[in-house]
Amino acid sequence: MENSDIPVVVIGGGPAGLTAAYELQKRSSDHRPIVFEASDMVGGIARTESHNGYRFDIGGHRFFTKVQEVEDMWHEVMGDDFITVPRQSRIYYKEKFFDYPLKLFNALINIGPYEAARIVVSYIKWQVRPYRDEQSFEEWVINRFGGRLYMHFFRSYTEKVWGIPPTEIRADWAAQRIKNLSLFKAVWNALSGANDTASLIEEFQYPRLGPGMMWEKVRDDVREKGGDVVMQSEVVGVNLDGNRVTSIDVKHWTDDGAPATTETVEAEHFINSMAIKDLIHAFNPPPPPEVIAAAERLKYRDFLIVTLVLDHADPFPDNWIYIHSPKVKVGRIQNFRAWSPEMLPNPDTASIGMEYFCQKGDGLWNMSDEELRALASKELEELALAKASDVIDAAIIRQPKAYPVYDGEYKEALDTIEAWLRTLENFQTVGRNGLHRYNNQDHSMLSAMLAARNVLGEEHDVWNVNVERSYHEEFEVSKKPATAKMVAAE
Incomplete structure (x- = not known):
């Protein structure tokens, strides 16, 4: 396909960024998305990592929504690669397992x-x-x-x-x-x-090879239609001329240890999904001092997962278990075969994800991989789910800025940042970290869809996606193209 005339820069190759690119190409042949992703994988926190043939989530990602546009996109992209998964989860508390719901x-x-x-x-x-x-x-x-x-x-x-x-x-x-x-x-x-209650659904859909399969397919689709998805390319500068963004500075990393190169990329429109705190510090010239100070007040909760391979099949049938016991550090445990059997290369083994909530630089985060494997193995045994000696392999993934924190300072700080960002004529920010909202995948995608439609001349307020006091699956989007009204689906 011949390249289109109007370049649109998209910062970040997670669900929000890739959805924005996909939506642009679906609705216009005149706009060419250029997605820059800092890591070597698409999907953000919804990516699927792998280790020796074992595939695993960065936390479990259910595919369930009442937002029809999101549902339609999932099926357009995945086709027959969706499977239906029965939900089974429990809470471990006071050395007993409580069914949940x-x-x-x-x-x-x-x-x-x-x-x-x-x-x-x-x-x-x-x-x-x-x-x-x-x-x-x-x-x-x-x-x-x-x-x-x-x-x-x-x-x-x-x-x-x-x-x-x-x-x-x-x-x-x-x-x-x-x-x-x-x-x-x-x-x-x-x-x-x-x-x-939407959060307690009995079954959900899931890509047979994990959520990353969805975003790898979207990446390939964007490229096939003439867009770019550029990996290992970190946006380090956002250049302003008055109230318009004129270009971004991109640092390209390589695998061979060669020095990174930096280029300036111009475009007509810009859609961001990187963390707002980092975004504010990337602007040149800088925003007003009160906006920079507000960004410094935003906080995040970081996350790491220790995926253990066991020498026998599943020690429990649940998709996941919430661990309320203060005796162990693990917060939630995934059983990846219960999500999809194709996540494991060997049916005679188990793949168990031990999830730890932490802060970058704290004791958990700074543990070596060997120490984390030992800790997770020991805690699995303390919970009477398997013996530490059953562990035959492990993989550790650390995920910074996994969750935006809703502390007492965040709302005032975010309001200050939002007010300034709204003054920019050709720049929008979307997604969980781009809006500093604990959206799930579907509403991160919805915010990106609306931003893409704004590029094409519609008028939607992406800041008002999922801000009302309502659970993320309790909304439907109005079908009127020029509005972004969210209607409670009670």
Whole structure:
């Protein structure tokens, strides 16, 4: 295909960046996307890594959405390479496994009738006298589940995931992630079999070779249609002339150890998906001092996964298990065959992902690969899931800036940054880190679709994708092309 006339630079080759490029080519033959990805793999945190034939996620990525455009794109790209996966997950707490979603008799047996009664009394108390102005995660959860259940199932796990007390996490995060669920509804669902809570779906779709398969296909499609996806190319500068971005500076890395080269790339439009904190520091000339100061206040939670190969088949049937026990550092455990059998080259082995939430530079992050393998193997045995001696191989992946943090400072800081970025005429930012929002894959993609349509002359507000107090799967997009109104799908 002949190259188009209007270049559009896309920063980042994750779900948001590649979706923007795909959407541009789908809707216009006059625009040519040029995607720059700093690493050697596409997909961002939704990529699929591999080690000795074993494929694994950077955390599990379910493909489920109520956003029709996203659903359509998934099927356009994947075709018959989607499989339907039954969901099975549990919570490990006080040396017992609780089914999740809740199953009443399993929960009663594990927690005991006395403590169950105390949970109910606590729930009633907080229904009668709730927090009137819920600002923190703790207040939001207690209002819906009671203080006793919060103490058991929310407090310790939340601290493990975020590394800060739940009182310092804004209610926005809880409202976005676990909307439409309460103790009453959880018990009713367990008794009736009903389930209208989007995060607790019973099955989901999944690429047979992992989520990275999706983004590798999109990369190939963009290239086949005349666009570029340039790997190992880090955007280090965003050059401004007044309120317009004129070009970016790109540092190209090589595998052979040769010095990196830098080039300046001009374009008519720019779509960003790199972390806002890094983006603000890349502008030349710099933004106003208050914008730079606001960027410094944004925080992230980092992540690493230790994937262990065992000498026998799956030690548990779950897709994943949440580990609430404070006795171990692991936060969540994946069983990759339960996602897709094709993730493993040998059916007589198991591939188990031990996920750790951490901060870049802390004790966990700085452990050697050998130390992390030993720690994960020991904790797998402490949880009575397998013996440390069963481990025959391991792979470790460290992922910085995995989750934007919703602390007490983030909203004011983000508002300051957003106000300044809105003044730029031909520059948009999308995706989880590009908007500093804990979006899942589908809404990161949606923000990118809307940005691509804006390039083509429509008027959508990408900042308002998934900002209301509503869970990410509770939206549908209006079909009117010139609006970006999000309609609750209750």
